[in-house]
Every structure is written in C-alpha cells, then in structure tokens.
Amino acid sequence: xxxDTQNWFTEAIDETGTAFSLKLKTKLHEEQTPYQKIEIFDTxxxxxxxxxxxxxxxxxxxxxxxxxxxxxxxxxxxxxxxxVLIIGGGDCGTLREVLKxxxxxxxxQVDIDERVTRLSEKYFxxxxxxxxxxxxxxxxxxxxxxxxxxxxxxxxxxxxxSTDPVGPGEVLFSEEFYRHCRRALNHDGILVQQSESPLLxxxxxxNMYQRMQAAGFSHQATLNFPQPIYPSGWWSATLAGNTKLxxxxxxxxxxxxxxxxxxxxxxxxxxxxxxxxxxxxxxxxD
Amino acid sequence: xxxDTQNWFTEAIDETGTAFSLKLKTKLHEEQTPYQKIEIFDTxxxxxxxxxxxxxxxxxxxxxxxxxxxxxxxxxxxxxxxxVLIIGGGDCGTLREVLKxxxxxxxxQVDIDERVTRLSEKYFxxxxxxxxxxxxxxxxxxxxxxxxxxxxxxxxxxxxxSTDPVGPGEVLFSEEFYRHCRRALNHDGILVQQSESPLLxxxxxxNMYQRMQAAGFSHQATLNFPQPIYPSGWWSATLAGNTKLxxxxxxxxxxxxxxxxxxxxxxxxxxxxxxxxxxxxxxxxD
Numbered sequence: 001x002x003x004d005t006q007n008w009f010t011e012a013i014d015e016t017g018t019a020f021s022l023k024l025k026t027k028l029h030e031e032q033t034p035y036q037k038i039e040i041f042d043t044x045x046x047x048x049x050x051x052x053x054x055x056x057x058x059x060x061x062x063x064x065x066x067x068x069x070x071x072x073x074x075x076x077x078x079x080x081x082x083x084v085l086i087i088g089g090g091d092c093g094t095l096r097e098v099l100k101x102x103x104x105x106x107x108x109q110v111d112i113d114e115r116v117t118r119l120s121e122k123y124f125x126x127x128x129x130x131x132x133x134x135x136x137x138x139x140x141x142x143x144x145x146x147x148x149x150x151x152x153x154x155x156x157x158x159x160x161x162s163t164d165p166v167g168p169g170e171v172l173f174s175e176e177f178y179r180h181c182r183r184a185l186n187h188d189g190i191l192v193q194q195s196e197s198p199l200l201x202x203x204x205x206x207n208m209y210q211r212m213q214a215a216g217f218s219h220q221a222t223l224n225f226p227q228p229i230y231p232s233g234w235w236s237a238t239l240a241g242n243t244k245l246x247x248x249x250x251x252x253x254x255x256x257x258x259x260x261x262x263x264x265x266x267x268x269x270x271x272x273x274x275x276x277x278x279x280x281x282x283x284x285x286d
Numbered sequence: 287x288x289x290d291t292q293n294w295f296t297e298a299i300d301e302t303g304t305a306f307s308l309k310l311k312t313k314l315h316e317e318q319t320p321y322q323k324i325e326i327f328d329t330x331x332x333x334x335x336x337x338x339x340x341x342x343x344x345x346x347x348x349x350x351x352x353x354x355x356x357x358x359x360x361x362x363x364x365x366x367x368x369x370v371l372i373i374g375g376g377d378c379g380t381l382r383e384v385l386k387x388x389x390x391x392x393x394x395q396v397d398i399d400e401r402v403t404r405l406s407e408k409y410f411x412x413x414x415x416x417x418x419x420x421x422x423x424x425x426x427x428x429x430x431x432x433x434x435x436x437x438x439x440x441x442x443x444x445x446x447x448s449t450d451p452v453g454p455g456e457v458l459f460s461e462e463f464y465r466h467c468r469r470a471l472n473h474d475g476i477l478v479q480q481s482e483s484p485l486l487x488x489x490x491x492x493n494m495y496q497r498m499q500a501a502g503f504s505h506q507a508t509l510n511f512p513q514p515i516y517p518s519g520w521w522s523a524t525l526a527g528n529t530k531l532x533x534x535x536x537x538x539x540x541x542x543x544x545x546x547x548x549x550x551x552x553x554x555x556x557x558x559x560x561x562x563x564x565x566x567x568x569x570x571x572d
Binding site for chain 2: 002003004005008010012014016017018019020021022023043044045046061062064198199200224226227228232233234259260261262263264266267269270271272273274275276277
C-alpha cells in the first residue's frame with residue numbers, strides 16, 4: 001500500500017537515507033524570517049510541531065526528553081551552577097528546565113531569531129512559562145559574538161541548543177567556538193551541546209570530541225537519550241569540562257524539589273553508559 | 287518540498303500518527319506465506335530490510351540493538367541459564383546472541399513461519415551464523431502449542447521475540463500465555479518479551495504488567511533501548527520472574543568472552559532506569 005503523503009509532515013534526509021513523518025491535523029503558521037523558514041503544524045498525536053527549514057525542531061509530546069537532557073545532567077554535574085548561557089534554544093524549553101534549579105541566579109538565552117521565541121510563546125506556551133522569571137534574560141543576537149564579548153571565567157554552564165552542524169549552525173561545532181566557550185567558563189565550568197544521532201552521525205561526534213580536546217577541554221562525555229522526532233529517534237548531548245564528567249550531585253538529584261517527566265538519577269547514569277560500538281569508534285578521554 | 291515516496295519503503299501507522307521510511311536501492315524479494323507477507327529490500331543506508339505485513343522487522347544496520355537487548359539482560363539476570371526457549375525470532379538474530387553464552391546447553395527457537403528463517407539465511411546470513419550450533423534447535427510450529435507441551439519447570443529463560451500484539455501475535459500478550467510460560471519455567475526462570483515503544487504504547491506495557499502479575503510473576507522490569515527502525519525509535523523489552531530483576535551477574539558481564547556491539551554492564555543498568563513518566567504511569571512491583 002503506497003504511503004499517502006497528504007496530511008503528513010515528512011522530514012526526509014537523503015544523506016542518512018531515513019525519513020520521519022507525523023500525521024497532521026492542520027498547518028497553523030508559516031513564515032520566512034531573515035534567518036530561516038518556520039512552520040507550525042497541529043499534529044494528530046504529537047501536539048504542536050515546529051519545523052525550521054524542513055527539519056523537525058520541537059513537538060509538544062516529546063520535547064521533554066530533549067529539553068530535560070540538555071539542562072539537568074550538566075547542571076547537576078557542575079558543583080554549584082549560578083550563571084548559565086544558552087546559545088540557540090529559542091523555543092525556551094531548555095531555559096524553562098534550567099530555571100527549575102533554585103541556585104541558578106542568571107540564565108541568559110541568546111538566539112539569533114526572535115521569531116522562534118515569539119512563535120513558541122504563541123504555540124508552545126508551556127515551554128515559555130518561565131520567560132518572565134526575573135533570572136531569565138532573552139537576547140536575540142549572534143551567540144558567537146555574544147560569547148566573544150562575555151567576560152572570561154564568568155559562566156558556570158554553557159548549553160548549545162542549536163540546529164544541525166550545517167549552514168548557520170556549523171560554526172557552533174568548530175574548535176574556535178569551543179575556545180570561546182572555554183574562555184568564558186570558569187574552572188568548574190561545563191559545556192553541553194546537542195550532538196546528533198549516535199547511530200547516524202558518529203563522524204560528527206568524533207569531530208566534536210577532537211575539537212573540544214583541541215580547544216583545551218580535558219574531559220568529554222556523551223549522554224544518550226530517545227528523541228522520537230529526530231532522525232533515528234536516538235539522540236545525544238555531549239558534555240565537556242575540566243574534570244571527570246561521570247560524577248554528578250546524585251544526592252541533590254534525589255532531593256530535587258522540581259518535577260521532571262524523564263530525568264532522574266538513574267536516567268542520568270544510564271544516559272552516560274557508552275555502547276560498545278562507541279567505545280570502539282572513539283578514543284574516550286575518561 | 288513534498289516527500290517523493292518513490293524509492294522509499296514507508297511504514298505509516300495511523301494509530302500512532304507516525305511513519306518511518308528508509309531509502310531503497312531495490313526490492314529483493316516478496317512472497318505471501320501461509321501466515322504473512324514477507325518483503326526483503328536492499329536499502330541505501332541500513333543494509334537489508336525485512337518487512338512483514340508492511341511492518342519493519344529487521345535491518346542489517348540496527349538489529350544488533352534489539353537482538354542483544356532481547357538476549358543478554360535476561361541471560362545475565364538468570365543465575366545459570368542452560369535451557370532457553372525463543373518463541374518467534376525466526377530471523378535467528380536472538381538465537382545467535384543466546385548461543386554466545388557458553389553455559390547454554392540448549393536453545394530452542396519456535397517460529398510458526400519457516401519462510402522467515404529461510405529468507406533470513408539468504409539475506410541476513412550473519413544473523414544465522416549459529417544455526418548449525420549443536421545446541422540450536424529450530425522448530426517451525428505454533429509457539430503456544432509448543433509451550434503447552436513443554437514439561438513443567440524445564441526452562442531457564444523464555445524469550446518472546448514476536449510481532450506486535452495485533453492479529454496472530456495478540457495471544458502472546460495474554461494472561462493465559464504468561465501462565466503457560468510460568469508453568470514451563472523453573473523457580474529461577476525468567477521471561478523476557480519485546481514490549482513496544484515506551485512513548486507510544488504505554489497501554490500495552492501497562493496491560494502486560496497486569497497480566498504478568500495475574501499469571502503469578504511477582505516481579506517485572508522493563509529495559510529501554512533505541513531501535514531506529516521501530517515506531518518512535520525507542521523500544522523496550524520486559525522481564526518477568528520471581529526475584530528482583532534489577533540484580534544481574536555484573537561480574538560475568540565484565541568477564542564475558544564474546545563481543546557485543548551495544549550491550550555491556552553499564553548499558554544493562556542504564557536500560558533498567560525508569561523514566562519519571564513511567565513511574566507515574568505504572569505501579570511497579572519492585
């Protein structure tokens with residue numbers, strides 16, 4: 001039976017030979033911003049869906065996996081995170097998770113495209129519910145320029161919640177970018193970056209490790225987690241820092257006063273488990 | 287840009303509102319057996335693909351995730367597994383993993399459709415490389431009937447490597463079936479069954495837990511793992527037994543003499559981590 005593509009949104013990727021589709025109720029919005037094309041759909045089973053330049057970005061149903069894993073492992077690995085910078089992350093879901101941590105004093109989100117945030121406020125209000133938190137700062141400008149102008153040793157955690165390493169997102173995967181991150185982070189500082197599919201993008205992960213090391217980060221660790229709307233449904237985020245990244249404040253996780261849908265201490269430890277094929281692919285630094 | 291479905295195989299599921307596609311090189315085979323329609327494709331990036339009644343079953347590239355997780359956690363949880371029954375599993379990939387365990391004396395695979403195995407031998411020879419092992423028994427008959435005729439307390443591990451709980455596979459998710467399993471297993475015996483997507487099929491998992499408990503299994507535990515070609519890319523297998531299933535022979539895993547592509551002790555522990563939403567959904571028995 002042929003696939004009737006009508007009423008489905010499909011992200012088909014020739015390079016990986018895979019496609020993922022969600023059945024639609026209707027298209028809610030479409031616009032071309034100075035930076036990219038943004039579409040918003042209402043889906044049959046995944047709630048709202050934001051698509052940027054044809055790539056699925058965030059759905060109501062499964063974004064909790066990604067946003068929790070981009071925020072909590074890094075913040076519970078740092079001994080006392082107070083100042084957090086999010087580069088990208090315009091949908092504000094990562095910001096919301098970061099602000100759940102009571103000891104965070106300032107969370108600064110720098111996304112180049114204000115329209116992502118304005119559309120998220122309209123169509124994903126639950127992701128934006130902490131945007132008015134007095135600790136939140138929303139800036140719409142170039143994240144790299146922002147980072148260059150950030151005082152040295154002034155940040156505890158940098159979260160790179162970006163698109164894929166093609167086009168405008170590519171520079172966020174460069175050694176130079178990681179050098180800027182390292183400069184802005186203090187000694188205990190931790191960088192975490194979305195790092196694509198462990199199955200489909202081992203080359204990207206390998207490059208990332210090499211460039212993070214070249215930029216002076218002595219330790220890396222990759223977190224694996226499910227993300228159904230992203231290619232292969234299996235995604236990752238990679239931590240970089242100057243100390244062993246397998247240790248985290250487990251007791252603080254056990255005693256945390258906020259709710260999660262996915263994350264807990266066992267999930268944190270489980271996400272750090274390294275599949276055998278990754279051990280063989282990578283020369284891990286710890 | 288509309289999705290040009292030509293040269294892609296797509297499994298589109300109205301109920302879950304999701305579809306997954308793989309780009310094809312060519313179709314290698316198609317036949318209608320007395321039980322089901324089997325298709326074999328050569329894909330651009332996932333190697334060979336077997337499709338049964340329109341559902342993706344196994345690909346060369348990612349089957350290691352599923353087959354290793356169906357076999358090794360159960361076999362390393364049992365204190366000394368010698369006699370293993372596989373119900374379904376006609377592609378022989380689970381059988382191959384089971385036979386990597388040197389203390390297994392007999393591994394019996396009972397799949398109703400011999401054609402699945404014959405086609406696997408031709409198109410997935412790597413999955414069938416242990417079919418000639420003297421400990422392997424391949425039978426082509428009804429797994430439930432087989433189980434009914436199995437002597438009580440005669441098995442250490444039962445692996446239910448079946449299709450979804452619709453049509454002919456449905457009976458394998460019934461309380462009556464679990465009663466037959468429990469009867470055939472000895473005191474330390476462990477049942478493990480593929481249990482669908484933790485995100486998309488929570489109702490199936492919940493039913494499974496309730497029926498396993500009603501059939502007399504005092505303990506259950508679900509293993510989560512990635513499986514890109516299955517709906518949502520996130521899959522699970524559920525263990526049932528009479529003792530705590532979080533404990534396993536970790537030292538034996540560390541010292542195992544065979545290779546895996548995914549499984550190791552950290553992956554085993556990580557797969558047992560229970561996401562927060564699952565804790566809220568289920569009343570877990572341990």
